[in-house]
Amino acid sequence: MSRPGVARRIAWPRFWKAGLFVGSSALVLAVFLFTGQMIRRLTVEVRTTSSVLARFCAQASFPAATDLALQRIFAEVLSGIDFPIVLTDEQGLPRAWKGIGLDPALVPAASIDSLTMGLEISPVIRERVEWVRRRAADLDRRRSPIPMIQPITDARVGAVHYGDPEVLERLRWMPYLSVAGVVLLLALGLWGLAGIQAAEKRTIWVGMAKETAHQLGTPLSSLMGWIELLRARVEGVRDDAVVTIPAGELRETLSEMDRDVDRLSKVAQRFSHVGSTPSLQLQDVSPVVREAVQYVRKRLPGGGADVVIRERYDEVPPVNLNRELLEWALENLLSNAVSALDKRPAVIEVIVTRRAATEAVEVLVRDNGRGMTPVEQRRAFEPGYTTKARGWGLGLALARRVVQDYHGGRLTIRESAPGQGTTVVVSFPT
Structure with a gap:
């Protein structure tokens, strides 16, 4: 039988991981696009600045120092540049530079003029000039130099060699x-998620082992009691003697033993469904609720003298459910309600009804016990979380898994406040 609601809930972790991957990919793509746009814009700005500088130098020609006004303008233009740049004349000799790791003051302009005229200069200055020329060649390997062309004669008077800021x-x-x-971050997130899931699994397995022992313990103890009762009947009697047991007593004993065996069979069926996909059948939820209430009522502390369980069953449409698993979940909810009772008279209300707004079938379990704080409500369904001194913290987590993962329903705490009791709602789609 198809259960789209269950399929969506089971597939949710996969969607979460897929969403995390898609979101991270989108973030990386956005960074790539934004960075690429910024790189293109800065590249255009650098190219434009270098072109303007090339035209300016072509108009002024070298050496610019012959005109003090041009020299000041030239110095101001270079001071505003934030990327490596080298200006060379028509002979390829560096005339000005910035951002290449050498102070221009270490190479006097007169020495460059001397080289232009073929005169000898200091070896130290010559080595510095050659270093600047090599640096200009390095810049050319990354960006093509911009030639300085005089607009009137179209003569090349130099070049602008530039790099990136x-x-x-x-x-x-x-x-x-x-x-x-x-x-x-993804690796750390997935590692942390895997650790949380592993811890939850360990908690669940430990809790399942304890729950198994608890579920099996009651019928096994009962069977052992009936066996001891029968053994007492034949204790000290010869092997060839005939033991007479009243038919009514024997029938009662066999009936109770049958009930215990049925209980063991039911427990085995419940645990066989854990981890698998149980079969659901369209049926009335009320008999399942009655069975769970009857089971818990028989096991109330003190025989139930101080605890009242009120039941109300409205007419509701059938829903898809697995009887054994749902009864198990309801028993856990009722047991939690019983353990929360801290006042007398203690009252538990169990209501089966249909919610008019959503047309969902609801099972309400309401108690007048100690209630829960907002923090306790948020953590109530976490595996291993409990406020009981001897609790295992598995009952509500197991009940929610049965209701939501297996039945496609919802298990929520509708109302709760310290000292005012708690209302838990199981909701089934119709």
């Missing part, structure tokens, strides 16, 4: 660093 170099690394950061 430091911020542009950093921007180029940003996408890769972003990818590395996202991958690291």
